[in-house]
Amino acid sequence: MRNYTGLTEKYLWGQKKRSILTMIGIVLSVTLLTSIGTIATSYKDKLIRQTMQSYGDYHVSFNGIPGEAVSKVSNYATVGSAGIISREGYAVISETDEKEKKENPVTAPFRYLNVKRYDANAMNMLQVRLESGRLPENANEIILSSWGLNLFPNKPKLGDHIKLNLGVRTVASTGKEKAINGMGDFGWDLDEAFQARTQKEFKVVGIMKPPSNSAWSSAFIIPAITFNDNKAIDPDRPYFIYAKMKSMDQIKKKTESIVSSLKINDTDQGSALQLNRDNSIKNVRIEFNNELLKLYGKSTYDGVNKSSILALAAIIAIILICTFAVIYNAFHISVLERIAQFGILRCIGATPSQIRNIVLKEAAILSLVSIPIGLFTGTLFMKILFYSISFISLGFLNDMKMVVSIPILAFAGLLGLLTVYISAIGPAKQAARVSPLEAVKSSGNTNAEKITRIKKSAFMKKLLGLEGQFARRNLQRNKRRFRITAFSMIISVILFIVFSGIVDFLKQTSSSGMHYSYSINYEGPSKRIPDSVYQDVLKLEAVQKAYKFYNHQVEAIIPKNKINPNYYEVMKSMYSVDVGEGYRTGNNYLNSLGDNGLDDLKSKLIEGTIDREKMNRENGVIVLQKIAMITEKGKKLIIDQTNFKVGDQIQIRSPEEGKKEYTTVTVVGVADQELLSSGYSESHTVGFITTPKVIAKITGNDAFSRILIIANPDAPNAPITDYLQALIKQDAGYSYMDKVAESEQAKNDEMTSRILLYGFIGVIDLIAFINILNTVSTNLILRTKEFAVLKAIGMTQKQLNKMILLEGALLGVFAALNGILIGVALDFSIQRLFSDVVEMAWTIPWRNMGIAFAGAMITILVATIWPMRTLKKVNIVDALRRG
Incomplete structure (x- = not known):
């Protein structure tokens, strides 16, 4: 040919x-x-x-670099680009008045503006985000933080010129300049004064958005940014360098090489600071942007x-x-x-x-x-x-x-x-x-194919009938065809089990944090929000739900046999004080979101029930056991701190008001997550959730100083913010936090992940279904002669249909069980491979196994029924002649 x-x-x-x-x-x-x-x-x-x-678009930061070493770091051979920041100084924008000091004796004495100088690279690397305006382009322009504008005597607007008395913060009792850590955006003391040194005028050219990681002290120290091209470096000023390396390979080794190479020469100004290998770590703090890396x-x-x-x-x-x-x-x-x-x-x-x-x-x-x-x-x-x-x-x-x-x-x-x-x-x-x-x-x-001896089974004959016997023998006698068809199904089940496991894994490793729209805090002398305020909040049309938040620190004696041994190995330092058969631990928290919070928490329980009356009688608590932590090796660990069960008893006491006696509380339930959280707590303390009455009994305090609000997504939020701003004007002890954007972003991220992952699983399911349909249907059609023979020797169409369906069902059971076993093993193996990134207890995926089994059976039956319509139309004589 x-x-x-x-x-x-x-x-x-x-x-x-x-x-x-x-x-x-x-x-x-x-x-x-x-x-x-x-x-x-x-x-x-x-x-x-x-x-x-x-976290910023940089790889490593050098914090506290003296001016004379800046050029050596930014021009080092392995550094691709560098953003440079320095502190311009503080400016007092308002002073705490006597009324506020009386209402809140621990409040900060000043509201500061912390002015920092960024070059263009630093603004880009640290992702400075604007609500309006533009970034500063020279040293006489400034951008202010949107959340600090109301602290100015006259709220500045875009295009306004503001005069700032720049200076340093001092220790009031000694007059010495206060040591500032890092950028200086956080931390303040009651024993604090301010010393002005220079006056400078700036033009407001932009308004910054709030940072996602703002802390409470941000209400007293407000960042502001001006421009500096850093062509002239002050040798006596500390600088902060954010560097992007030319290559991220061996970044730690490269960074160590940079630090060890820094040699500061004496200058004409008499600088005595020498940055060498021995003291470099003391004088310079190195931070890697591992979240990005x-x-x-x-x-x-x-x-x-x-x-x-x-x-x-x-x-x-x-x-x-x-x-x-x-x-x-x-x-x-x-x-x-x-x-x-x-x-x-x-x-x-x-x-x-x-x-x-x-x-x-x-x-x-x-x-x-x-x-x-x-x-x-x-x-x-x-x-x-x-x-x-x-x-x-x-x-x-x-x-x-x-x-x-x-x-x-x-x-x-x-x-x-x-x-x-x-x-x-x-x-x-x-x-x-x-x-x-x-x-x-x-x-x-x-x-x-060679037909081997087929075992007979009286039980299978009685259970499945004659047609079932034929079906079983058909599968046994043609092993190659059986393996090909079963392999298609096994692969499909494995795919579903593995990728469903990955989806569940990613869901469990999601970030923690409470998701709510607004929170009201009260820091006045009474530390108590009146119930009338809570009722007023509930009446607002824009409020979907509101929770009274009671939160108290407690000491607890954790029985030794209730501590997870794996957690104990990691955190032995927490369990150093022996008390009888347990360890005394501090800084645990006892909280409640009120009666409606307990009702909503029921869906989060993994063990136990919630009965408020019973909890009030027996001092019942719900234990939060699972936490997420980062180990010293950078691994995220998701682990149970304890292994409490319903009915266990714990001794706890409150350090408030000098309480010395322990109260016995009874575990009525166990939960992994808090009510408003989609992730696990990152606190190394055991959390107890209970009723307001039990909190009052243990702490002697029935007050709540915080309200958490969930806004109605279908209504404008203006009534809420108007009410909260009016509340602050009435009493300086009140403050509030707006987390609407953050909460929406968290929900959107979760929705994105689910749509992508489940969409991906949908593609896999579609491919698996078509693959099985193709394989099973073709194999049945290839056996047309065989079915014609069976009909010729007396098998009715009904019996033939039953035989084919039973054959498909037996094939489905075999393939589903084997696919599930292999899929679960691979699911476990993949989670183990991730163990150096995220480690958590693996659980058998019963839900995914059930869905996979049901899906396999439905698919095989559909694939079997589909070609039966064609087989019904086949003429026996024609089929035998074609064979």
Whole structure:
């Protein structure tokens, strides 16, 4: 034969349905690879931008560098760019009046403006965000913080000129200049005075947005930024350098090299400071931006980087294996269907190598057509998914951008081509080994396999009937066909279990923090918010819910046998004071969100029940056991501190008002998270939640000094803010925090993650369903002669249908159970690979296992029923004649 390869095109055109089914398998596989790459790239882009916004776009910072060393750091060979900041000085914008001091004796004596000088790189690296205006461009321009404008005697506006008396903070009792740590945005003392040194006028050119990590002292120290190109460096002034390295590889070693190389020469001004290797760590604080570095796999913690790479490699390997299985099945089924055709070719002179080349050429042609389609459909699917995210979120998630990466598309295409070629080799060799005589007799696809002795089971016969016996024996006698079909289902179940586990894993490792819209705090002498204020808040139409927040510090005696041994190994220092059979611990907290908070907490319980009357009688508490912590090696640890059960008793006491006696409380429930939190607490203290009455009994204090408000998302928030501002004007002891934007961002981030991850699982489920449908349907159609024989010897159509359904059910049970076992094992293994990044207790994913089993059974039954309609129409004589 000379033009034997021309038969490939003729077959592909002649068997369009089979060719289309094979192409669908390739297209879906490449679509999966493209979708995964696009999702990963886009989500990484979002995380990087979000991390830059929260932590800055730099790699390492050098804090407290003396002026004479600035150029050595910023011009070092390994440094790509550097942002330089210095402190201009403090300015008093208001002084605490006598009324406020009387209302709140511990309030700060001054409200300061902390003016800092940034160069252009520093503003860019630290992501200075503006509400209005522009960034400063010279030393006479300034931007102010939006949350501090009301502290000025005359609230400045854009374009206004303000005169500031710049100076230093001193210790009032000694007159000495106060030591300032870091940038100086936090911390103040009652024994504090201010000493003005210079006066300077600035033009207000911009208003800054509030930072996401603002602290309480920000209400007293307000940052402001002016411009400095740092061409003239003051050798006596400390500087803060934020550096981006040319390469993030071995960043810790490079940074140590920079610090060790700094040698400060004596200057004409008589500077005595020498920055050498011995005292550099004392004089200069080095901080790595590990939150950003770990997203690039360049964290200073080697264990974190290796663990991330291994875990991602394992996930990619699973995807590749599953992709290979889909394409392999498509080609294998195509070869099985054409055994007789290959036999005819062998009879007329085709050699085994020519038969093999026919299959490989077929693979090449299908790849050239299918892979571009797969790349297009994968990109299109992601475009639709990202559009849907934007639509569903009503514009709140506009920071989630689809990133189309050419390297990702090229990688997906090449990987698809390689997978098709590898997948075609096995079927090609099988086709080349076809015996001409046996193939022409069509024995290659019905009874070529060796039939072994099949065990009889009286129990199975009674349970499943005659049809069930036939179904069981059909699965046992043709093991190759059984394995191919079962393999498709097993792979699909594994994919679902593994990626559902990853979704659950990511949900559990989400950041902590209480999510609410506003909080009212009272720091007046009474430390008590009147109940009338709470009732007024509830009446506001814009308020959806409001909780009275009672919070007290307590000491507790934790029984030794109730401490999680794994946590004890990490935090032994917490348990150093023995009291009988337990350890005394301080700084634990006892809190309550009022009676309505307890009612809403029921959904968070993992053990126990909530009965307020019973809790009041028995001093009942709900224990928060799980926390999230960062170890010294940079690993995030999610772990139970204790292992309390319902009914356990704990001794606690309040240090307030000199209380010395312990009160016995009873555990009535266990929860992992607080009511308004979507993550785990990061505090190394045990939390107890109870009723206001129990708190009053233990602490002798029935007051609440904070109200947490959840705003109605369908109503404007102006009534709430108007009420809160009026409240502050009436009593200086009140303050409030606006967390609407932060709360919305947290919800949006969670929604984004869920849509992406569940959308990805949806793609996997679709591919799995089509793969199983394709495999099962084709195998049933290939057995048309076999079914015709059974009908010829007396089996009715009803019995045949029952046999096929039972065969599918038995296959589904076998494949689902094996897929679940392997999937759970891989889920556990992947979590272990992440153990150097995040470690938490692994639990058996019963819910995912149940969904996988049910999904497998439904899919196999649908795949079985679908071709039965075609089989009903088959004429027995025609089927036997074609065979």
